[in-house]
Amino acid sequence: MFDEGRPMAVPPPPDDALSYEGLERLFASLNQASGIVAAVSGGPDSTALMHLLALWRAAGLRPPVLVATIDHGLRPDAVEEAAFVASEAGALGLPHRTIAWMGDKPATGIQEAAREARYRLLADHAHAAGASHLVTAHTLDDQAETVMMRLARGSGLSGLAGMRRETERHGLVHVRPLLGWPKARLLDLCRSQGWRFVEDPSNANALYARVRWRGLMPLLAAEGLDATRLARFAERVARAEEALDLKAQEALERxxxxxxxxxxxxxxxxxxxxxxxxxxxxxxxxxxxxxxxxxxxxxxxxxxxxxxxxxxxxxxxxxxxxxxxxxxxxxxxxxxxxxxxxxxxxxx
CATH class of the missing domain: 3.30.465 (Uridine Diphospho-n-acetylenolpyruvylglucosamine Reductase; domain 3)
Incomplete structure (x- = not known):
């Protein structure tokens, strides 16, 4: 399903995200990249990321930005959605490539397998293009869901620190510049700016654990455990994790x-x-x-x-x-x- 992204009477972003200064802050760590691969599925989160990157790139001398869409071969609509992203990227002057996940798919653990395949394919594309950075559109809500899922699986402190804004992945710098942004804000941004996006039906499929957790988040928020507090918890765990790792490194040296x-x-x-x-x-x-x-x-x-x-x-x-x-x-x-x-x- 396609959302035409027509402007609506919604409040503007609460800060200067679309200004030169706001874009500079958002993408500051990308200035030294040899090239940037942006993973864009066509949903509102990654669509907003693509448009923000295009605005940032147009505001000065920037590294090349390459848009990539992974077709996991799991839904027939994925081909049309990838073509939609290619068209939108082209209108922004950004080169696009659709990459298919080929081969047999596992009967169980399909989301985890798809995630691993997605990052591997994106990394291969980035290395072939000479890009040093991978950018994804993970949000504050994604961070909160990740923390809860890992808590349920019995993760240690490392897992409960959630996703990092920047990390190393397959020889690339993986950056998540929107990790502090709520999904609702990105959706409002797309609609207020007229940025078209697609609706992925798998995001409502309760067969997937993340979708089930997403359904529980409003109940947790009603008790005070909202996405902002869970993300803050992850930040505090990450600080403790860093301190403990440093002490362990010193102990190992001794x-x-x-x-x-x-x-x-x-x-x-x-x-x-x-x-x-x-x-x-x-x-x-x-x-x-x-x-x-x-x-x-x-x-x-x-x-x-x-x-x-x-x-x-x-x-x-x-x-x-x-x-x-x-x-x-x-x-x-x-x-x-x-x-x-x-x-x-x-x-x-």
Missing amino acids: AGLSGEGSPLAFDGSILASEPFEIALRVLEQALIGAGLGLENSRLNRIEAGVERLREALGAGEPLSFTVAGALVRLDRAGRVTIRPEPPRRRGR
Whole structure:
């Protein structure tokens, strides 16, 4: 369904978002980019982002902005929507490309699989075009939903910090300039400015977890737990996360970390002498330092690994176990060695 975005009697944005100064603040971190890929689906959020980027680019000498739409191959309307975005981008003088997610689709976990495929395809396109930055239209409401979903899954502090405004992804700088903007504000902006957009019916499909959480948000807001407070909570968690990671890094350095990549070793006594949360982060940082990716690792398994190491250290006994794709060994001298788990043992 297409919304023509005709001007309506809605209040203007509460600040100078469309002024030169407002656009400069919004996209300040993009000035040094070699190129920018903007992910645009055609919905009001990403449509507003595309128009704001076009206004910003027209106001001065800017890096090239490339618009990309991912066709996940999950809805027949996606082809028409991608063509709509291509037309709108062309009218703004922005090059556009539709990228199809090819191959078989999983029977379960389709949203997560689609998300991973989307970022991979966007990154491939950006690298091929020589772009250094990826921009997406995540909003304040998206942040609140993400925090609640991760809380329900039992995430640790890292997950509850929500999405970062800037992060590294597939060798790109991933920027979310609208992370502090409510969706309603972007919708009003599109309609007041006459920016056309599309309505994605999957956003109302209760089969998807995020849609179900979106339906619960008004009930939470009525009790005071609105998007603004959840986003503020995520900011505070992110600050605590940063401080704890720094303390864990200092502890790992004191533990005499040796080796670059695999194998990696350090004095395991630091795991027993530090508070549990710091010990947990020491092991996580060591695993990452050994070249292991923790994106799909369950926090409770790493927590259990720290508990086992602390118990073995207290008893003066050696220990060997696998976690997050790594083989972790504690010898009788109390030294921990980490290397990738041998393929023949993976999954045991």
